[in-house]
Amino acid sequence: MSAFLAVLSRELRAYFYSPMAYVILACIQAYNGATFSYIVWVLSGPGAGGSATPLRIFFAPHFFFWLFLFVVVAVLTMRLIAEELRSGTIEPLMTSPVSEAQVVLGKYVAAFVFFLFLWAPTLVFVLIMGRWSEVDWGPIASGYLGIVGIGAVFMAVGIFGSSLSKSQIVAAILTFAMLTFFFFVSIAHDLATDETAKEIINHMNLMQHMDDFGKGIVDTRRLVYYVSTSALFLFFTSLALAAKKWR
Amino acid sequence: MNRNLMAFVAVLLAVPLYLMVNYLGGRHYQRFDWTGSGLYTLSEKSLQIVTGLDRDIEIHLILGAGAGGELFDAVDELLSQYQAANPEHIEKRVVDLAREPLEAERLAIGQGTAVVLESGDQRSYVNQFDLAEYDYSGAQFGQAPTLQAFKGEQLITSAILELAEDRKPKVVFTTGHGETTSTTGGPRALSVARAYFEQDNFEVEEWQSLGADAVPERTDLVVIAGPSAGFLESELELLSGYLDSGGRMLVLLESALSDSEMAGLGDAGGLSTWLGGYGIEVHDDFVVDPASQVAGAGPEEILTDSFGFHPIVEPLLERRIPVYFSLTRSMSTLAEARADLEITELVRTGDDAWGETDLENPEAYAQGEGDPGGPLALGIAVSFPVEPVSLPETAAETEAAEGENAPEQNAIEGDTPEEAEDEATEETGPEEARLVVFGDLDFATDMRVSSAGNSTLLVNTFNWLVQREHLIRIETPPPEQTSLNMTRSELLQVLFVVLLVMPGLAIVFGIWVYLRRRR
CATH class of the missing domain: 3.40.50 (Rossmann fold)
Known part of the structure; x- marks a missing residue:
């Protein structure tokens, strides 16, 4: 446990003391701010009165949301293991009394905490909405739950991508490619005609999941999928790390 | 070599375990509605009817000619709730008219058909024009029509009942x-x-x-x-x-x-x-x-x-x-x-x-x-x-009952x-x-x-x-409607905060961290 905490604290310091992290934070703030501004502008216009709450629109998936998320996740996670492999610091880490699982978990949790930190300022949007309209806290909580779940999966994919190469750029590209797969799954859903295929694709359709969370619907299938997929990728990452140690 | 083999076996075990967990999770699931008004929760009336069903009903949501845009999503979500309430007997599927013309013909989909419910050879239809009521009173002021009532649940439950009751x-x-x-x-x-x-x-x-x-x-x-x-x-x-x-x-x-x-x-x-x-x-x-x-x-x-x-x-x-x-x-x-x-x-x-x-x-x-x-x-x-008192059977009913080997019981x-x-x-x-x-x-x-x-x-x-x-009917909650009553200056203040102040603060923090590290 102490080894895990040591890795976690080391990685958290690396994130929060890196100016790059704040550049990412500024970018994500600008993006979320622009989305929120658009929603506020539309809903305060004379033709307002649609059938969706503002934060549902905010959490509703659209192409740019996903593209932006993929880039952010790839940039946040590319360094995690690839940098250790490149600089050779992985060897002393692996020879110390720390298991692969503890290393992977420590790095993963740190990256995940930073990912959540990036979303924390959006709570200001909720307060702004509360000032001018009635806020239904349930869909807001479920919207954030969706972000947490999808973030957990994406960060796990990202750390796995980082374990596959010594180059951070290659790791980022690999992560981006794997995350794009999740996006194409949602397109495949519209193309599939077979009912079983549709059901399987729907199970993995993160766009649909996020739409549900944004509406205030929490489906246990989504949560099972996020936890199991995150666990699977973390397991693969541990194996990839162990394989490098064995060589 | 042994370690590589162990890793291979571990992957072989992990992947089926992952698939099994997701399969079971997909079969036994719950959907929770976290909205304050229970907007996405079926009423007691619908739940009682749906959970009591003992015959299979396939619900076809028509894409292309039926409910479009905003209502399509609402009906889709509604049908998901029906399926979640009784996954054993209710199955939802989407029929794309452009890509499944044969299926559309089999279901005899007409103009405006939004949903077709099918149980054996019985069918019941829901029309898209019956699904919602709009308020057009603001049209003269350039306002978009607002959704006054979404009647999807009433119509779908009624159609299920029609198929379930003999x-x-x-x-x-x-x-x-x-x-x-x-x-x-x-x-x-x-x-x-x-x-x-x-x-x-x-x-x-x-x-x-x-x-x-x-x-x-x-x-x-x-x-x-x-x-x-x-x-x-x-x-x-x-x-x-x-x-x-x-x-x-x-x-x-x-x-x-x-x-x-x-x-x-x-x-x-x-x-x-x-x-x-x-x-x-x-x-x-x-x-x-x-x-x-x-x-x-x-x-x-x-x-x-x-x-x-x-x-x-x-x-x-x-x-x-x-x-x-x-x-x-x-x-x-x-x-x-x-x-x-x-x-x-x-x-x-x-x-x-x-x-x-x-x-x-x-x-x-x-x-x-x-x-x-x-x-x-x-x-x-x-x-x-x-x-x-014993109800006398009419001649027609007796004949009909004799014609069927096993007359169906009430499906509830x-x-x-x-x-x-x-x-x-x-x-x-x-x-x-x-x-x-x-x-x-x-x-x-x-x-x-x-x-x-x-x-x-x-x-x-x-x-x-x-x-x-x-x-016994329970009132369904009104649809979500949101508008923000902001003055122009308030709107500009909000835009200033979210577009400039918040990203600006992140940059200031970044510069502070950079300078601190250099020292």
């Missing part, structure tokens, strides 16, 4: 006494009420009771809606015979002002005395309740949320939903009523109300000495036990004692007679039925009368 309950509206029509629309018509009946899978007919020697065969409910001419003695005897043998009746009266317009016929169309035989005293008055009057209307227009304890009004009582009555006749329970009658006052006025008996000077609004004082009953439910499972009792009732005829009387017709008319909780009161009354308590 026999539709039959309702007859009496005619021949100037009753309000249910066949054509109008402020004082009952066409909307009739549509509610039909949505809940009732078969509706009109019946000329004058000269008839029996109530139509297999009638489940007789409705007398605002008669303006008297019933003959022979007709009342016929109705008594029907009710006393376990019949069900709904009587909607009008105020005594209408009696005076009936050229001296009076006596609530001849029904006052007859209703006395069932423990109800009908007053020759109209109710005035200044404490409950509707804003901007006279004190004879009443909005009341005072209800008795009865299944009909239970949902209204629980959620404090008022009902809107207009020019209502008051009633009371007769002290010397028969001992076997179970009488419940459904709707009451406030304490300050009175029954105005001065019909010559109705707008004086002053309580006279002979005027009955509040609280006054505006609606009364009566039930009493009857001897069960009867696990609870109440439901088991319902099933027994179907075989032997009702064991209880039920009668509901309202002193007001207006609350059920096209003009008023959508006001406050009127539609709930009316539909619950139908369903209690025909012993379909599992269909």
Whole structure:
């Protein structure tokens, strides 16, 4: 446990003391701010009165949301293991009394905490909405739950991508490619005609999941999928790390 | 080598485990609605029907020609809830008209069809134009139409019921006494009420009771809606015979002002005395309740949320939903009523109300000495036990039953004692007679039925009368609507904060961290 905490604290310091992290934070703030501004502008216009709450629109998936998320996740996670492999610091880490699982978990949790930190300022949007309209806290909580779940999966994919190469750029590209797969799954859903295929694709359709969370619907299938997929990728990452140690 | 083999085996074990967890998670799941108003939660009525289904129903959501855009998503989500409520028997699938023309042809999808429900060779259709009601009042100010009511749940549940029930309950509206029509629309018509009946899978007919020697065969409910001419003695005897043998009746009266317009016929169309035989005293008055009057209307227009304890009004009582009555006749329970009658006052006025008996000077609004004082009953439910009788099968039914090897049972499972009792009732005829009387017709008319909780009161009354308590309606929450009342300067302030201040603060922090590290 102490080894895990040591890795976690080391990685958290690396994130929060890196100016790059704040550049990412500024970018994500600008993006979320622009989305929120658009929603506020539309809903305060004379033709307002649609059938969706503002934060549902905010959490509703659209192409740019996903593209932006993929880039952010790839940039946040590319360094995690690839940098250790490149600089050779992985060897002393692996020879110390720390298991692969503890290393992977420590790095993963740190990256995940930073990912959540990036979303924390959006709570200001909720307060702004509360000032001018009635806020239904349930869909807001479920919207954030969706972000947490999808973030957990994406960060796990990202750390796995980082374990596959010594180059951070290659790791980022690999992560981006794997995350794009999740996006194409949602397109495949519209193309599939077979009912079983549709059901399987729907199970993995993160766009649909996020739409549900944004509406205030929490489906246990989504949560099972996020936890199991995150666990699977973390397991693969541990194996990839162990394989490098064995060589 | 051994380690590589171990890693390979670990992957071989992990992947099937992952698939198994997701398969089980996909088979046994729950959907929770976290919205404050329960916007995405099926009503009790729908849940009871859906969870009790024991036959497979495939629900096809039509993409392309049916519900489009915003409504498509709403219907899609709604159907997901139905599937989640009973995944064993309900399956949702989307039919894309552009890509599945053969399937579209098989389902006989017509213009505007949004949803097709299919069970075996039976089908039921929901039209996209019936799915929602929009308010266009803001159109002249350039505002988009706003969704006033999404009626998807009512329609889908009704369609499921249609597939699940083997026999539709039959309702007859009496005619021949100037009753309000249910066949054509109008402020004082009952066409909307009739549509509610039909949505809940009732078969509706009109019946000329004058000269008839029996109530139509297999009638489940007789409705007398605002008669303006008297019933003959022979007709009342016929109705008594029907009710006393376990019949069900709904009587909607009008105020005594209408009696005076009936050229001296009076006596609530001849029904006052007859209703006395069932423990109800009908007053020759109209109710005035200044404490409950509707804003901007006279004190004879009443909005009341005072209800008795009865299944009909239970949902209204629980959620404090008022009902809107207009020019209502008051009633009371007769002290010397028969001992076997179970009488419940459904709707009451406030304490300050009175029954105005001065019909010559109705707008004086002053309580006279002979005027009955509040609280006054505006609606009364009566039930009493009857001897069960075996229902004779018609020749056609016998023939139909013989034609099928295994006649299907009612698809609603009867696990609870109440439901088991319902099933027994179907075989032997009702064991209880039920009668509901309202002193007001207006609350059920096209003009008023959508006001406050009127539609709930009316539909619950139908369903209690025909012993379909599992269909007692619960009001569905209104659709989400949001607009922000911001001034231009407030809007600019918000944009300034979210577009400049918040990203700017992140950059300032970044510079601070960078400078600190350099030091």
